Amino acid sequence: MDTRNFTYMFYGFVAAWAIVLAYVVSIAARESRLRKELDRVRKMIENREN
């Protein structure tokens, strides 16, 4: 393979997947927060109803 500009090509590929990966991590963090909030509200309703 022609190695001219290989470094910048590498930066491009890394940047592309870093952006997607950062988004996947943010989705996972949001999911965890949402489930915790769901549990909290569910418990609050159970306490109020009892």
Added chain:
Amino acid sequence: MREKLIYLFSAVAMALLVWDLYRIFMMLPDEANQGAIYRIIYFHVPAAITSMVGFFVAMVASALYLISKNLRFDSVAAAVTEVSVVFAAVNLVTGSIWGRIIWGIWWTWDARLTSMLVCWLLYAGYLMLRRAIDEPTQRARLSAVLSIFAFVDVIIVWKSIEWWRTQHPGPVLSIRNGGGMAPGMESPLWWNLLAMALVAASLVLLRMRQEGIRRELDAMRRHAHAI
């Protein structure tokens, strides 16, 4: 069913991406003038097409929400837009890196680049608007209207390289009568597009699951206030 689809899409996307990376790096011939950097096109273009198709789906879902008032369509629009904004960012960043080598500059205010940046800003604004409004039906209505108007810019992005003389290259793909790539060099781009579309579909399904949890949470909060 949704969980199985997420796993299936992710697995097929991963397999395709590994195969494509092997083809792009090990099998494709070099481009005579650009050296290795031309290979960025295999991520730059599929990311652009994935985001534009996503914005189209979001526009259709937004219109369906305005017609039916069904919040599920709003969830689809929100999920698809968010994922499409990520792929639009991939397109902008990889294009900028390519431009640094080929043009000697990171950025230029030509019609294609500017309209794509405006597109990204419009849809980022859509996501910010959604965060700013708490009431679900008002949030859905306003963001649906914005999504439909913002899609006008997607058409401008798509056609800009035909309407204006841009520094950005003109059409190269055979579907746009570009003919700028040899058939053997073009096919990995379409396979990579399929892989990226499957990654995007998995992410959209994940986000839709979260939107479902959010709707459930909103309903429980209303119930909690009522008792």
